[in-house]
Amino acid sequence: QVQLVESGGGVVQPGRSLRLSCAASGFTFSSYGMHWVRQAPGKGLEWVAVIWFDGSNKYYADSMKGRFTISRDNSKNTLYLQMSSLTVEDTAVYYCASNKGSYGYHGMDVWGQGTTVTVSS
Amino acid sequence: QSALTQSASVSGSLGQSITISCTGTSSDVGGYNYVSWYQQHAGKAPKLMIYDVTNRPSGVSNRFSGSRSGNTASLTISGLQAEDEADYYCSSYTSSSHWVFGGGTKLTVL
Numbered sequence: 240q241v242q243l244v245e246s247g248g249g250v251v252q253p254g255r256s257l258r259l260s261c262a263a264s265g266f267t268f269s270s271y272g273m274h275w276v277r278q279a280p281g282k283g284l285e286w287v288a289v290i291w292f293d294g295s296n297k298y299y300a301d302s303m304k305g306r307f308t309i310s311r312d313n314s315k316n317t318l319y320l321q322m323s324s325l326t327v328e329d330t331a332v333y334y335c336a337s338n339k340g341s342y343g344y345h346g347m348d349v350w351g352q353g354t355t356v357t358v359s360s
Numbered sequence: 361q362s363a364l365t366q367s368a369s370v371s372g373s374l375g376q377s378i379t380i381s382c383t384g385t386s387s388d389v390g391g392y393n394y395v396s397w398y399q400q401h402a403g404k405a406p407k408l409m410i411y412d413v414t415n416r417p418s419g420v421s422n423r424f425s426g427s428r429s430g431n432t433a434s435l436t437i438s439g440l441q442a443e444d445e446a447d448y449y450c451s452s453y454t455s456s457s458h459w460v461f462g463g464g465t466k467l468t469v470l
Contacts, residue, residue, distance in 0.1 A: 274459070276406075283363070283464040284398070284406065284449050298457045334405055339417075344453055346396035346411025353405055 241265035241349050243335050248354030253326055261318040261335030261351055269293070269313035272338035274347055275320050277331035277356075287333070288320065289343035298343070325358045332356075364389065364450055364462035371468040377438040380465045382450030383431060388460060390431035394453035397426060397435045400464075401446045409448075410435060437467075445469040 275287035336347035410426035
């Protein structure tokens with residue numbers, strides 16, 4: 240079945256880095272745009288970044304630009320989020336989600352279960 | 361990019377209809393046909409309910425419908441059921457090539 244599985248979350252100290260992964264299965268991963276979305280404890284959804292189906296374009300939320308890098312390996316059906324200079328404000332559940340189209344414009348129709356990132360000293 | 365504006369909470373009785381609004385600007389909600397709505401039950405991942413303003417993904421009940429007037433998008437749920445109780449978020453593409461979510465609306469079914 241269509242599935243996204245995130246991994247790589249954990250507890251990390253402020254200022255350190257972490258890489259999240261999102262493994263896709265059950266669909267043609269290389270045909271779809273992919274997003275990262277996060278949700279801080281008790282808060283709403285916050286868009287993080289998007290990457291087009293072929294990796295040719297990437298866009299980031301202003302608060303993450305320069306610190307986070309989205310990438311994908313279509314040969315491995317895997318999406319990544321490299322996060323650096325982490326702060327306590329980055330503590331959240333991070334979801335990957337596939338777009339209904341090749342870019343990012345349409346709805347996010349398949350979501351992973353999320354991976355929790357806790358930034359704490 | 362500021363979050364889209366949603367009311368914090370809404371309630372309705374079983375069988376009734378409710379509407380959740382999502383207000384943005386001409387640079388997001390009003391400017392592109394890329395508004396979507398998500399349902400999130402406590403502790404679960406979000407689920408796409410409406411995309412491209414009015415389209416319903418396969419498998420989503422036809423009790424859910426989307427619309428837009430100017431810079432405000434709306435999600436209407438008719439024939440409220442107990443399982444509709446959840447948080448609902450709108451989202452839109454923006455002129456900055458970003459995506460933005462609303463603050464979320466908590467639906468209580470009485």
